[in-house]
Amino acid sequence: MQVEKPQIREELLIDLIAPHKVPLENCPALILNADYRPLSYFPLSIWPWQDAVKAIFRDTVTVIEEYDRYIHSPTTEFKLPSVIALKEYMRVSENPAFTRFNVFLRDCWHCQYCAAPFKTHQLTFDHVIPRSRGGRTSWDNIVSACKPCNTRKGSKLPHDCGMHPMTAPREPSLFELQETGRRFPPHFLHESWGDFLYWDSELEA
Numbered sequence: 001m002q003v004e005k006p007q008i009r010e011e012l013l014i015d016l017i018a019p020h021k022v023p024l025e026n027c028p029a030l031i032l033n034a035d036y037r038p039l040s041y042f043p044l045s046i047w048p049w050q051d052a053v054k055a056i057f058r059d060t061v062t063v064i065e066e067y068d069r070y071i072h073s074p075t076t077e078f079k080l081p082s083v084i085a086l087k088e089y090m091r092v093s094e095n096p097a098f099t100r101f102n103v104f105l106r107d108c109w110h111c112q113y114c115a116a117p118f119k120t121h122q123l124t125f126d127h128v129i130p131r132s133r134g135g136r137t138s139w140d141n142i143v144s145a146c147k148p149c150n151t152r153k154g155s156k157l158p159h160d161c162g163m164h165p166m167t168a169p170r171e172p173s174l175f176e177l178q179e180t181g182r183r184f185p186p187h188f189l190h191e192s193w194g195d196f197l198y199w200d201s202e203l204e205a
């Protein structure tokens, strides 16, 4: 049976009783899986407030925490969600995607040759066994490298130039990537998210 739901129109939701005049764009919701763990740590799984509100009306999520501000629809008024959990468990893939980003994440944004940390735009990736020597573009042959190291190594084999990666490259598990990602918190963390992100590290501290 189709339940009558309030119509969602963003322009109507912008009517605020706001204690803090923070732009709504800065009020995303942390999205948890049905087991109350973030869908992803890095990048952190957050939804823009519009998507969070739509999910509430679709009844696919449970609101766990709220911002201290109200939003209006034509028929209701409620607090803006800051943490929501999926009602149905979403299966997460067991194998991480082989992407440049995930390679940098696996290597913690450190050049695998000079061991220095870099920003994403300063890094490139290096074929440990060069492609010209039959090396493949795969988890076990690709490492993060700064541009000077990448240039220095060129198309030489590791033992020819004495440049060996700090850590032998391999495919990380999704768990390992998640754990690494937790060390790189995003720029914005609402206080209500802490319980779902860092409880164990706080207990360890």
Ligand SMILES: [Zn+2]
Residues within 6 Å of the ligand: 111, 112, 113, 114, 115, 116, 145, 146, 147, 148, 149, 150
């Ligand atoms: Zn380097």
